Amino acid sequence: MDLIHxxxxxxxPSFTFFSLFFILPPFYLFKSxxxxxxxxxxxxxxxxxxLITGASSGIGEHLAYEYGKRGARLALxxxxxxxxxxxADRARYLGSPDVIVIRADVSKVDDCRRLVNETMDHFRRLxxxxxxxxxxxxxxFEDAPPDMANFRTIMDTNFWGSVYTTRFAxxxxxxxxxxxxxxxxxxxxxxxxxxxxxSASKAALTAFFDTLRIELGSDVSITIASPGYIESELTTGxxxxxxxxxxxxxxxxxxxxxxxxxxxxxxxAEAIVKGARRGDRYxxxxxxxxxxxxxxxxxxxxxxxxxxxxxxxRPGGPHQxxxxxxxxxxxxxxxxxxxxxxxxxxxxxx
Numbered sequence: 204m205d206l207i208h209x210x211x212x213x214x215x216p217s218f219t220f221f222s223l224f225f226i227l228p229p230f231y232l233f234k235s236x237x238x239x240x241x242x243x244x245x246x247x248x249x250x251x252x253x254l255i256t257g258a259s260s261g262i263g264e265h266l267a268y269e270y271g272k273r274g275a276r277l278a279l280x281x282x283x284x285x286x287x288x289x290x291a292d293r294a295r296y297l298g299s300p301d302v303i304v305i306r307a308d309v310s311k312v313d314d315c316r317r318l319v320n321e322t323m324d325h326f327r328r329l330x331x332x333x334x335x336x337x338x339x340x341x342x343x344f345e346d347a348p349p350d351m352a353n354f355r356t357i358m359d360t361n362f363w364g365s366v367y368t369t370r371f372a373x374x375x376x377x378x379x380x381x382x383x384x385x386x387x388x389x390x391x392x393x394x395x396x397x398x399x400x401x402s403a404s405k406a407a408l409t410a411f412f413d414t415l416r417i418e419l420g421s422d423v424s425i426t427i428a429s430p431g432y433i434e435s436e437l438t439t440g441x442x443x444x445x446x447x448x449x450x451x452x453x454x455x456x457x458x459x460x461x462x463x464x465x466x467x468x469x470x471x472a473e474a475i476v477k478g479a480r481r482g483d484r485y486x487x488x489x490x491x492x493x494x495x496x497x498x499x500x501x502x503x504x505x506x507x508x509x510x511x512x513x514x515x516x517r518p519g520g521p522h523q524x525x526x527x528x529x530x531x532x533x534x535x536x537x538x539x540x541x542x543x544x545x546x547x548x549x550x551x552x553x
Contacts, residue, residue, distance in 0.1 A: 238481065245480035246382075249274035250300070252326040254319070256309050256368060257336030259286040260550075261435030262386060265472035266333055267291075271299035273476070278322040280305040281336070301326070309336045309364030310356065319371040329375040331479065333384045334365035334408075340443040341397040341455050353443055354400040361404035366411060377422045384479045385412050389431045389492050392499050393506070395459055396514050405429075416484070426479045431492035432460055434468040439545040451548040454523055457537065461513055461527030464489075464540040 257263040259281035271294035284306040291302040307314040340353045391405035416425040440456035471488040478486035516524035
């Protein structure tokens with residue numbers, strides 16, 4: 204057995220190189236042709252039924268508007284029912300012929316089963332499932348409480364909430380050759396300090412739905428969206444506290460994001476819906492964030508060093524001493540690179 208592995212250690216690199224040399228050009232030519240074809244003839248969403256979790260704000264809210272503009276019928280799910288009704292009204296105004304609101308917490312398996320059942324009871328079909336619900340809590344791992352309750356909550360919402368909902372939705376999606384859209388994140392590969400479990404939850408989503416794509420084959424297509432920094436409650440600084448409540452901490456937000464431009468949520472939602480209509484496997488918005496994956500793969504030590512230099516203070520020092528925060532305080536760049544909607548600490552409360 205060792206001899207076989209030694210042989211493969213010698214042969215695999217050269218075989219891979221020559222395979223890339225001969226296969227990559229025609230393969231990418233084929234992919235380009237298919238991209239153009241699907242861009243010219245995307246899926247018609249008129250009358251299709253779309254279930255969106257985490258639809259009460261941010262990307263989920265604007266995905267409802269984008270689907271609504273294209274005539275889709277919507278089931279909007281989140282914990283904040285009042286906000287959902289306001290979004291439903293706007294989605295109807297934009298063109299959705301039918302919208303229902305479902306109050307649900309996707310971290311609870313019974314709620315996930317119920318929101319799929321209520322969607323089917325009302326519409327009798329399901330064409331798109333959009334797994335968007337997500338939360339975060341910025342915390343250095345060593346500072347986490349011993350029971351790690353907040354970390355478990357993040358995994359329950361970000362990962363298991365999508366898995367539960369998908370499990371109950373898949374039989375219905377197979378009946379319509381439907382689609383799953385899942386909101387992962389560039390954090391799944393960039394691994395920002397203080398976001399260890401958030402990054403893990405998003406990396407788990409990517410691995411799970413990449414595997415599920417193979418299992419489901421052509422019955423259900425899957426689009427994995429990995430946004431960078433997007434205008435939302437997360438980039439406003441809304442984080443989960445140890446007591447289970449949400450608070451806005453814009454100082455920590457400034458430390459984590461620094462002077463990196465934050466993209467508009469409407470542009471992100473539009474790109475995701477367009478990608479889903481084309482049947483894209485992956486969508487990254489803003490598109491330049493794709494390069495961060497290459498940076499991580501080619502220069503991991505430099506990326507790690509950059510994070511340490513810009514987001515971490517001296518040992519024992521307050522997070523406000525981090526270089527990212529000092530740059531923003533000195534230059535006022537947040538007024539230029541952050542949308543006005545996230546410069547205020549005001550967020551939806553219901």
